Every structure is written in C-alpha cells, then in structure tokens.
Amino acid sequence: MTTPASPPLSPRGGSATPVLSLASEAYPLVKTGGLADVVGALPAALGEHGYLLTTLLPGYPALAPMIRGGREVHRWPDLIGAEARLVEASLGEHALLILDAPALFGRDGGPYGDTGGRDWDDNWRRFAALARAGAEIAGGVVPGYRFPLLHAHDWQAGLAPAYVRALDLPVKTVMTVHNIAFQGRFDLSLFPALGLPDWMASIHGVEYYGALGYLKAGLQAADAITTVSPTYAREIRDPTFGMGLEGLIATRAASVSGIVNGIDPAVWSPAADAALPARYTAATLDDRTVNRNAVETTFGLAPADGPIFTVISRLTWQKGMDVLVDLLDDLVASGGRLALLGSGDKSLEAAFLAAATRHPGRIGVRIGYDEALSHLLQGGADAILIPSRFEPCGLTQLYGLAYGCVPVVARTGGLADTVIDANEAALAAGVATGIVHDGVTPDALRHAIRRAIDLYARSDTWRRLQRNGMAADFSWRESGRRYASLYHDLMEPA
Numbered sequence: 001m002t003t004p005a006s007p008p009l010s011p012r013g014g015s016a017t018p019v020l021s022l023a024s025e026a027y028p029l030v031k032t033g034g035l036a037d038v039v040g041a042l043p044a045a046l047g048e049h050g051y052l053l054t055t056l057l058p059g060y061p062a063l064a065p066m067i068r069g070g071r072e073v074h075r076w077p078d079l080i081g082a083e084a085r086l087v088e089a090s091l092g093e094h095a096l097l098i099l100d101a102p103a104l105f106g107r108d109g110g111p112y113g114d115t116g117g118r119d120w121d122d123n124w125r126r127f128a129a130l131a132r133a134g135a136e137i138a139g140g141v142v143p144g145y146r147f148p149l150l151h152a153h154d155w156q157a158g159l160a161p162a163y164v165r166a167l168d169l170p171v172k173t174v175m176t177v178h179n180i181a182f183q184g185r186f187d188l189s190l191f192p193a194l195g196l197p198d199w200m201a202s203i204h205g206v207e208y209y210g211a212l213g214y215l216k217a218g219l220q221a222a223d224a225i226t227t228v229s230p231t232y233a234r235e236i237r238d239p240t241f242g243m244g245l246e247g248l249i250a251t252r253a254a255s256v257s258g259i260v261n262g263i264d265p266a267v268w269s270p271a272a273d274a275a276l277p278a279r280y281t282a283a284t285l286d287d288r289t290v291n292r293n294a295v296e297t298t299f300g301l302a303p304a305d306g307p308i309f310t311v312i313s314r315l316t317w318q319k320g321m322d323v324l325v326d327l328l329d330d331l332v333a334s335g336g337r338l339a340l341l342g343s344g345d346k347s348l349e350a351a352f353l354a355a356a357t358r359h360p361g362r363i364g365v366r367i368g369y370d371e372a373l374s375h376l377l378q379g380g381a382d383a384i385l386i387p388s389r390f391e392p393c394g395l396t397q398l399y400g401l402a403y404g405c406v407p408v409v410a411r412t413g414g415l416a417d418t419v420i421d422a423n424e425a426a427l428a429a430g431v432a433t434g435i436v437h438d439g440v441t442p443d444a445l446r447h448a449i450r451r452a453i454d455l456y457a458r459s460d461t462w463r464r465l466q467r468n469g470m471a472a473d474f475s476w477r478e479s480g481r482r483y484a485s486l487y488h489d490l491m492e493p494a
C-alpha cells in the first residue's frame with residue numbers, strides 16, 4: 001500500500017516529513033551501548049534531508065524531569081495491561097515522545113534489568129507496550145501527530161512493524177538491526193497478551209522456533225530492513241552470523257541493506273571535546289601528549305616508550321575479550337601498556353583485574369561505565385583494540401579514527417568496512433588507517449598487537465596513520481543521505 005500523499009503533519013510545523021524513530025535508548029538521555037549513539041544522532045543526520053525525526057522512548061526514571069516538564073498528549077487506560085500516557089518533550093532540537101508508564105518503566109536499575117544485571121521478567125510486556133504505542137502513534141491515534149514512516153531499532157522495537165501490519169495502518173516501516181545476537185525471545189504462551197491476530201502466532205508473524213521472537217517479528221513485517229554496515233548485511237545471511245535468523249534474512253535479501261553508522265561531531269570531535277584536558281587537530285597532534293599523560297595518571301601507568309593500548313567495551317565473548325585477556329602478559333612483555341574501561345561478564349572483569357595486579361604500572365583497569373573517561377582514552381591512548389568476533393558496525397573504531405587513536409581490529413562487519421590495514425601497499429599509497437587481523441585467535445591477535453608496537457616505533461609512519469584516520473570522513477553526511485533515500489523510496493515508490 002502506498003502512503004497517501006497528504007501533507008505531512010509535523011509536530012513542530014514546517015514542511016519536513018515526520019518520521020517516528022522507536023528505540024529503547026538514545027544518547028544523552030539513556031545509553032548502554034552504541035544503539036544510543038546512533039538513535040541520538042539520526043535526527044540531526046536526517047534533518048538535513050527534509051525529515052523530522054521524533055524519537056519515542058520509554059519513560060525511565062532518568063527521563064523524569066522531561067516527563068514533568070513535558071505536555072501530555074495522550075492516555076492509554078490499558079496498553080498491554082498497563083496504564084500509560086504519552087508526553088511530548090524535546091532535548092534541544094531533538095523532538096521526543098515519552099511513554100510514561102510507571103508500572104513498566106518507573107523502576108531503579110538499567111533499561112533492561114535490575115541493578116544486579118538480571119533482565120526484568122516483564123520485558124516482553126514493557127517492549128510490546130512500547131511497540132504498540134509506536135504503531136498507534138504513527139497511525140494517528142494522537143491528534144496532531146501522524147507519521148507516514150516508523151523506524152524501529154533492535155528487538156525492543158521489533159513488534160512495532162508487526163502491530164502496523166496487524167492494525168493495517170498506512171505507515172511504512174524500517175527495521176534496523178544493530179546486533180542480531182539480541183533477539184527478544186519470550187515464551188509463546190504470552191502471545192494472547194500481545195493483542196495480535198491469531199495468524200501472527202505462526203512463522204509468518206512473531207513465532208520463532210517455538211517461541212516469540214520480537215526481532216524476528218520486525219524482520220518479517222517491516223517494509224525495509226537495514227543493518228549498520230554493508231559487510232554485516234552480507235554476513236547475517238550466513239549461519240555463523242545470522243544466529244538462527246539467516247534464513248529469514250536471506251528470504252528478504254531484496255529488502256535488506258547495510259548503512260554504516262556515522263559519528264556525531266557535536267559529541268566526538270577532538271578539537272572541541274570538553275572531556276579532554278588538551279584539545280587538538282591533525283595539525284597539533286603533539287598536544288595529545290597532555291591527554292596521554294592524563295591517561296597514565298588516571299590508570300596508574302608508569303611512563304615508558306611503547307604504545308598505550310586502550311579497550312573501551314562491553315567485556316563479552318562478542319568483543320573477543322576472552323582472547324585478549326590471555327594475551328596481556330605478551331602485550332606487556334612486548335613493550336605495550338593497557339588502559340581498559342569496560343564492564344560485562346564477571347569472569348572477564350576478574351581476569352582483567354588480575355592482569356592489572358600482575359602488571360602494576362603497565363596495565364590499568366577501570367570496571368564500570370564512564371562516558372567522560374571514554375573520551376579521555378580516545379584522546380590520549382595510542383591505539384584501541386577491538387578484536388570482535390562479530391561487529392555489526394562498531395563505533396569505537398570510528399571515534400579512534402577521529403581522535404588519532406589508531407584502531408587495531410578484527411576483519412569483520414563494520415570494522416572491515418571502516419579500517420584500512422597498514423600493509424606496505426596501503427602505507428605506500430598513503431591510505432592506511434589502522435591494523436586489521438583475520439580471525440580472533442590468539443596468534444592473529446598477538447601478531448596484530450606486535451605489529452602495532454613495531455609501527456608505533458616508526459614515529460613518522462604512526463603519525464601518518466593517525467592523520468589518515470583523522471582525515472577520513474565518518475560524519476553522518478553520506479549515511480544520512482542513504483537513510484533519506486531509503487525513506488523516500490518507501491514513501492514515494494517510483
């Protein structure tokens with residue numbers, strides 16, 4: 001069905017085409033990972049192309065001040081079993097709708113689980129409510145609002161395209177996969193509570209290997225599917241990366257595309273970063289030394305000649321942290337140091353802390369989540385290690401490139417698409433930006449770390465790597481254009 005060509009109703013007026021972006025996190029309001037960065041940056045990226053994105057977010061406690069200061073525009077007495085209201089708010093230029101449902105979202109802990117990291121038992125209800133609200137809002141349930149296009153991010157928004165279909169709404173849908181490993185699987189017995197038509201309890205709807213699959217539902221129902229890099233878009237057709245969804249992705253191949261993430265220059269720019277003791281550009285890279293010294297002090301590293309590696313990551317198997325942690329004695333013996341910021345699997349956290357105890361002055365570990373510290377590390381460390389087994393796009397290598405913190409990455413997903421290995425040909429051609437290794441094995445990673453240490457010793461070559469990375473364009477310009485073109489094609493098919 002084609003969207004009627006009626007003039008778009010824009011909540012802020014004007015002639016921009018309204019799009020509802022639906023997600024469980026958005027920087028700077030709530031962030032547990034890269035999803036938030038992307039959802040937070042898309043409105044500005046698409047604004048340049050005539051689309052006005054409004055982001056619908058759950059009313060977590062962190063949003064309480066905005067809920068208090070916002071304007072109620074709708075109420076649901078029973079949204080998947082909970083009372084809810086919709087509050088209009090904004091953060092600077094970023095238009096927001098907040099789903100205020102205290103029974104679902106008004107609780108301490110993270111967006112998905114309690115303070116101990118245990119998933120909430122009712123996540124199925126919380127994110128079904130978010131998705132149902134999103135579909136209804138896009139369809140026009142709230143006076144003054146209608147969105148001809150709904151853009152759903154990850155499994156938490158995955159049911160939204162299914163609701164659009166079930167309610168037969170004149171809304172086009174895009175499902176973006178930031179990580180196919182997280183799928184939102186729940187017991188099939190919960191299906192009746194979702195309020196979807198019976199036929200959707202099948203493989204053609206939300207059923208998935210005898211369970212409910214929220215991401216699966218979105219992939220099945222959406223008009224278009226995107227993921228966050230071209231390589232990952234190809235990889236997820238393969239069982240190694242598709243995590244059981246490869247068949248569906250392959251079936252829908254004509255509707256799947258990969259659009260690499262950009263970075264938000266308002267947040268990630270070494271020339272204007274308030275979190276850095278010294279701001280710098282490619283022309284003033286010597287000034288980075290001040291930040292490097294701050295990294296040494298903060299992480300208790302003793303001055304030395306070799307490079308300071310950093311890791312800023314969830315400490316998980318996906319990120320290859322189990323392989324890296326076993327190589328740290330070698331990294332130190334080869335002349336490297338490490339400043340790590342991360343949290344995740346308890347056994348990995350303990351293993352990194354043990355390595356720091358074994359190598360005082362050479363390895364510093366900060367377990368936790370610290371946005372400002374992540375900026376200091378990008379602005380002061382020499383190289384960032386990202387040995388991911390799979391990486392849909394990856395943002396920390398992009399921040400590394402922009403900050404002259406040379407990325408050392410596995411050749412997978414978006415890492416393969418954004419870092420050019422410093423082999424002799426690429427060095428000679430002046431295009432190398434980092435070090436890329438094949439496979440996440442101890443040998444491959446050890447070799448990559450040693451290559452980085454050797455290259456670092458060739459200070460002119462290292463400078464060139466830094467400058468090449470800093471000159472590369474990972475702004476949202478091109479990716480924003482590609483999303484805009486997708487939106488356009490969906491709403492006004494040729």
Ligand SMILES: Nc1ncnc2c1ncn2[C@@H]1O[C@H](COP(=O)(O)OP(=O)(O)O[C@H]2O[C@H](CO)[C@@H](O)[C@H](O)[C@H]2O)[C@@H](O)[C@H]1O
Nearest residue numbers: 033034035178313341342368369370374391392393394395
């Ligand atoms: N301890 C810590 N303290 C402070 N900041 C920390 C931190 N640990 C991580 N971060 C920050 O969190 C973000 C993580 O970004 P990634 O691209 O690695 O995404 P992630 O795997 O979460 O998400 C998924 O979605 C994104 C977005 O599409 C994809 O790029 C990615 O491949 C996919 O796995 C970065 O902004 C990083 O600086």
